[in-house]
Amino acid sequence: MNTSTSTFVRTEMLPEQSPPLTEAGAVKWVRENLFSSVLNGILTVLGVAVVAYIIVGIAPWLSRSVWNAGSLSECRQIIAATWGEGVTGACWAVIRERWPQYLFGFYPSHLYWRPVLAFALLVVAVAPVLFDKLPRKMLWFSLVYPAVGFWLLWGGSVWVPVTALAGFAIGYAAAKLIQPVAGTILATIAAVLAPVLWWLFLAGPVADALHSIMPIALQGVRSREFGGFVLAFTIGFTGIAFSLPLGVMLALGRQSDMFIVNKLSVGFIEFIRGVPLITLLFTASLLLNYFLPPGTDFDIILRVIIMVVLFAAAYIAEVVRGGLAALPRGQYEAADALGLDYWKAQRLIIMPQALKISIPGIVSTFIGLFKDTTLVVFVGLLDPLKGITDAVRASTDWKGIYWEPYIFVGAIFFLFCFGMSRYSMYLESKLKTDHR
Amino acid sequence: MAVVTEEPKAGFRLGMLIYDTRYRSITIQIVVLMLVMLGAAWLIDNLLRNLDALGRGISFGFLWNRAGYDINQTLVEYTNDSSHARATLVGLLNTLLIAVLGCIAATVVGVIAGVLRLSKNWVIARLMTIYVEIFRNIPLLLWILMIYTVFTEALPAPNAFRGDTPAASMVLFDTVAFTNRYTAIPWLIFDRSLGWLPLGPLWLNLDLALILAALVGGFLINRTILRRATRIQEATGLRPTTWWQSLLALFGPIIVVFLALGTHLDSPSLQGFNFTGGLQVSNSLVALWLALTLYTAAFIAEIVRAGINAISRGQSEAAFALGLRPGRTMNLIILPQALRVIIPPLISQYLNLTKNSSLAIAVGYMDLRGTLGGITLNQTGRGLEAMMLLMLIYLIISLLISSAMNVYNNSVKLKER
Known part of the structure; x- marks a missing residue:
């Protein structure tokens, strides 16, 4: 080695120098992210100007x-x-004053505890569906919840929801009884037929009889008294809960090889998707009586919910169809090769994958459904956005107030819809199995 | 020699309808069909009995009766002496007008927002994210009402523009005035207008037809020029310069038409308490248009972003490796692939916008739902017929748009073998 003789070779490392000022810290970040080119510089200035303009416009009013x-x-x-004198300000007092009305509409005020309890129980019922770390036993409560929620919100005899629930038990019992005697298919038919017959002919009289024996009832509340966010949540959550299964069935129908089933599904989906929700709601409120036996009076909220469910189901069917089409053909063939029948293949192989692919689409359909609950104002129900706000503005105290109610209701809707979209992202990342 | 054994002929048993896969699907279909027909029969029976009880049948004769109400915005000639059918037509045209205006504006805003959201510029990307999230997560009805309220409550009255030191002033070089009653914008005036050509119940505006013809003609000529250039390029390897020919073909005819018609812009100006000249657009139209545009554009921005993200980086890197410049990379490599992802959901957004335009009812814009499904329905009491007609018209519009989408999908489908 001749390192000692060669004078030009440095033997120790130079100390690390700090990077030039323009290449470090905040300056570098600003150069790269805000002013990387002339166009970007202009855009940045414009963007900041817009933000500043909005803040300058709104901040004094808000303050x-x-x-x-x-x-x-x-x-x-x-x-x-x-x-x-002469300055403007935000008058949030209207929200504070009319808070119960925004939440409950014209629900009787001494019964406010019922929707509150229903909402609290809803959280309990929905939690195990959303987060799989919670004990699975809680799902039993989720199954019973629709009847509990219905009873709390509308009141009336407790036996109505109980006999309605009993239908499912009867179907299950019928299937269990017939299965060993007559085989699976007859058992399935019995499981469908028995509850339908029960609901149509027996449930009403049985509920009446039980009520006369043991009268347990809550004070009844009419649908017209519903309003505000109670109404929006009732329609929104019922719609979400029922439109998903219906939408999946419609998607399967549309993918089916059976000609008649396929054409019926296609016709239904295309019809519903082709008309605005408003026309469907008008049909529900104005025309449904034409199609029901003379003298039938049908609850308006129920009508609206049915229409909303049908509407959302058609959209979900299209989303799920996309998921089904995106599955590789091999998955279907592998399920066939394993000897799985149609429903087992759907349940174990196809649907878990197809639904996973369709999560973003399904959740945005749900968000759309929740936002569309505001449209019920056009059939005379008091939605929080226009119905309640118009009612508030109709009083002499709050005549002429515009921005505060809109901002308040918009913020609540934003909270829930944004929450839903974040949850769908969480679900997607949790279910992600490919390692790309 | 093979022994031909007779296959055991099983007799047909009733159970085979369910247990034999050859027959099962037919059984299911017949059962489903029977159930559906039973349901339909029940509904129709109820309908007929209800109509009997009311003492009337289904008739569309009301369409030819005198409408008797005024409509604040009419694209074709209409008075309150016109028929309900005419009012329906006015409503339909108003629906189509807001739909077309909304689609165009939403596409422009949406594409810009989508591209900007992908920008490396921190401020702009965040701003666009906020815009998209806010508009996507709040009901459209709120935006319509809010923007309408801005117009009716926060804007000055027309007479605020008067005087030496007016309380309000016009914008865009004194050509546009936002007032609380209408928005006054400049409009084209044709000195040598060709007038109207009567064409059955509709009148054809010859000026408009001529302008459209010039636009389409220019577009077709331009396409021929580009095709010829491509042919020459494929034959010789050299692409002739075509930009000035294209410019001439696209803009020449329309400029000639404008000159021939003696076109000039007529700006609104204040006369007394009101603006005259130009065009006064009702605030309900402007508010509805703005709300639909901003709302739908937020969705389109997401679609555009997803479409561009769907193209793997390898594609643009490969294009750069081939020596293509960024502009050509975009035009020849990225866009054709991204458009295949973007266009189908984009068109379904157009469909949504068209259907959402029925919310016009909230601001009193007289669209199809306001005329046929609103006043006509209430005046004649023919709810069933009016609603059926309304749904049918919306259905036809939707089917037209979605069949256009299918044509496009088939034309860009990957040709897989």
Whole structure:
């Protein structure tokens, strides 16, 4: 080695120098992310200007918020007294004053505990469906919840939801009884037929009889008294819960080889997707009586829910069909090769994968459904956005208030819809099995 | 020699309808069909009995009766003496007008927002994310009502523009005035207008027809030029310069038509308490249009972003490796592939926009639902017929749009072997 003789070779490393100022820290970040080119620079300045313009426009109004006042004129007096004449401010007092109305509509005020309890139980019922870390036993409550929720919200005799639930038990019992005697297929037919016959002919009289023996009842609440977010959640969650299974069935029908089933599904889906929801809601409120036996009176919320379910189901069917089409043919063939029958193949092989692919589409359909609950105002129900807000504005106290109710209702809707979309992202990443 | 054994001939048993896979699907279908027909028969029976009880049948004769109500925005000639059918037509045209305007604007805004959301610019990308999330997660009805309220409550009245020091001023070089009653915009005036050509119940605006013909003609000529250039390129390897020919073909005819018609812009100006000249667009149209545009554009932005993201990076890297410049990479490699992903959901957004335009009822814009499904329905009491007709018209519009989508899908489908 001749390192000692060669004078030009450095023997120790130079100390690390800090990078030039323009290539480090905040300066570098700004250069790369905000001013990487002339166009980007212009865009950045424009963007900041827009944000600044909006903030300058809204911030003073927001900063002059009044939370305690009995009417709009009182609000304005307080603003004038506090911040001087001629300035404008936000009057959130309307939300504070009319809070019960926004939540419950014209639900009888001494019964507010019922929707609140129903909502709390809803959270309990939905939690095990959403998060699989929770004990599976809780799913039994989720299954019973629709009857509990119905009873809490509408009241009436407890035996109506109980006999309705009993239908499912009867179907299960019929299937269990007939299966050993007459085989699976007859058992399936019995499992469908027995509850239908029960609901059509026996459930009503049995409920009446039980009620006369043991009268347990809550005070009944009519559908017209529903309103605000109770209404939106009732329609939204019922719609979500029922449209998914129906949509999956429609998608399977559309994918089916059976000519008649296929054409019926296609016809139904295309019809529903081709008309606006408003026309369907109008049909529900105006025309449904034409198609029912004379003298039938049908609950308006139930009608609306049926229409919303049909509407969302058609969209979900299309989303699920996309998922089914995206599955490789090999999956279907492998299921056949294993000797699985149609329903087993669907349940064990096809649907878990197809539904996983369709999660984003399904959740955005749900979000759409929840947003569309505001349209029920056009059939005379009091939705929180327009129905309740118009009712609030109709009073002399709050005549002329515009922005605060809209901002409040919009914020609530945003919270729930954004939450749903975040949950779908969580679900997607949890179910992701490919390692790309 | 093979022994031909007679196959045991099993007699047909009733159980085979269910247990034999050859017959099962037919059994199921027949059962389903019977159930559906039973259901339909029940509904129709109820309908007939109800109509009997009301003492009337189904008749569309009301369409030819005098409508008797005014419509604030009419694209074709209409008075309150016109028939209900005419009112329906006015409503349909208004629906189509808002749908077309909305689709065009939503595409422009949506594509820009989608591309900007992918930008490396931190501020712009965040802003676009906020825009998309806010508009996607709040009901459209709220946007329509809110924007309409901005127009009716926050904007100045037309007479606020008066005086030496007016409280309000026009924007865009004094050509556009936003007031709380209408928006006044400049409009084209034809000095040598060709007038109207009577064509059955409709009148054809000859000026408009001529302009459209010039546009389409220019487009077709341009396509021929480009095809010829491609042919020459394939034969010789050299592409002739075509940009000036294209410009001439696209803009020449339309400029000639405008000059021949003696076109000039007529700006609105204040006369007394109101604006005259130009075009006064009702605020319900403008608010509805803005709300539909911003709402749908948020969805389109997501579609565009997903479409561009769907093209793997390898594609653009391969294009750069081939020596293509960024512009050509975009035009020849990325866009053709991304469009295949983008167009189908884009068209279903157009469909959604068209259907959502029925929310016009919230701001009093007289669209199809406002005329046929609103006042006509209420005046004649023919709910069933009006609703059926309304649904049928919407259904036809939807089917037309989705069949256009199918044609496109088939034309860009990957030709797999």
